[in-house]
Amino acid sequence: MKNLYLVSNDKIWSSKKNYTSNNDLDSIISCLDKDYNIYILNRKSQKKLNFLIKSKFIFCNMKKIKEKKINLIMISISPYNFFTFLRLIFINKADVRGYVYLRSDGFLEYKYRYGIFGYYFYYLMFKFISQKLKILSCSNYFTHVKVRNILHPSELNSMWLKKKKINSDFKTDFLYVGRFKKDKGAFYLSKIFKDHLNNFKLTIVGTEKKLINHKYYSNNIKYLGSISNVKKLIKIYDNSKIFILPSYIEGFPKVISESLSRLKPIIIFDDIKYVVNDRSGIFVCKRNISSLKKKIDFILRNYKSIQSKIKKNYFYTKDNFKKELLSYIKNEF
Numbered sequence: 001m002k003n004l005y006l007v008s009n010d011k012i013w014s015s016k017k018n019y020t021s022n023n024d025l026d027s028i029i030s031c032l033d034k035d036y037n038i039y040i041l042n043r044k045s046q047k048k049l050n051f052l053i054k055s056k057f058i059f060c061n062m063k064k065i066k067e068k069k070i071n072l073i074m075i076s077i078s079p080y081n082f083f084t085f086l087r088l089i090f091i092n093k094a095d096v097r098g099y100v101y102l103r104s105d106g107f108l109e110y111k112y113r114y115g116i117f118g119y120y121f122y123y124l125m126f127k128f129i130s131q132k133l134k135i136l137s138c139s140n141y142f143t144h145v146k147v148r149n150i151l152h153p154s155e156l157n158s159m160w161l162k163k164k165k166i167n168s169d170f171k172t173d174f175l176y177v178g179r180f181k182k183d184k185g186a187f188y189l190s191k192i193f194k195d196h197l198n199n200f201k202l203t204i205v206g207t208e209k210k211l212i213n214h215k216y217y218s219n220n221i222k223y224l225g226s227i228s229n230v231k232k233l234i235k236i237y238d239n240s241k242i243f244i245l246p247s248y249i250e251g252f253p254k255v256i257s258e259s260l261s262r263l264k265p266i267i268i269f270d271d272i273k274y275v276v277n278d279r280s281g282i283f284v285c286k287r288n289i290s291s292l293k294k295k296i297d298f299i300l301r302n303y304k305s306i307q308s309k310i311k312k313n314y315f316y317t318k319d320n321f322k323k324e325l326l327s328y329i330k331n332e333f
Contacts, residue, residue, distance in 0.1 A: 004036035008075035011045035020049040029055040031322040050226035072098035104251040107143035138252035152316035175240035180207035185246025194218040281310035
């Protein structure tokens with residue numbers, strides 16, 4: 001089998017040949033490890049992370065790379081990935097070919113976090129990398145990105161798509177699954193439920209409560225850490241009435257596919273209206289409390305008919321994602 005190198009900003013924790021990282025990394029490796037020898041160039045984490053990596057790979061030391069022709073997949077553009085790429089080219093003097101896989105709009109992310117300096121710093125990285133590597137993207141709406149075909153990242157399998165009995169006894173009104181960060185809209189979401197929607201219950205999955213500032217605590221908000229067990233996560237979706245995604249920036253969020261697969265109506269804000277992708281059950285509102293309340297009222301009044309429309313959606317699965325990814329890579333390597 002051919003060797004394939006992966007570089008990602010995600011860190012990996014290791015102990016006695018057990019490895020953990022985030023679920024995105026394992027998902028990508030699992031798509032490739034049957035066809036390639038996978039070498040990982042990621043940094044090591046000092047603490048155990050949430051998702052066990054079950055796929056086959058080799059943790060690679062940059063100093064030990066002897067190959068002069070390297071097949072590479074870069075997962076997102078970041079300073080670590082950028083400088084690793086420069087080292088391969090200028091210090092290892094390797095001929096590097098392959099892809100950079102964009103999971104979100106880096107231009108907007110860096111501008112949101114670091115202002116205009118961040119935008120232009122990302123531009124420099126993007127310009128250099130995109131001249132050397134071909135672009136794979138999960139959206140055609142990213143800044144300066146136009147690709148003929150897009151990838152549809154998904155964790156959906158038969159467990160997610162298994163027919164379910166329609167639940168009418170919900171443990172929470174609203175659910176958000178994701179990182180508790182400002183650019184993900186989690187601060188905004190907590191504030192509006194604390195100040196304006198305190199008659200509704202909200203569950204936030206992804207960050208332990210002890211790691212969240214006390215100013216975001218409220219009696220109607222429940223915080224749960226990351227959940228890697230699929231059965232437990234599905235149960236949390238099933239026990240929720242509406243999914244809400246407050247992000248300011250997104251790519252092709254897997255939580256939307258997960259929510260729809262469990263027949264959950266979804267509320268997003270107009271910052272990311274491009275993620276709808278002609279799917280029923282996703283409702284776009286303006287980022288103000290009046291628009292949000294109107295949308296909630298509409299969903300609650302038409303809940304069963306919305307679920308009926310959701311059933312007619314096409315659901316991208318993990319197998320779909322694997323086939324898409326391999327079809328591009330095998331054309332290059």
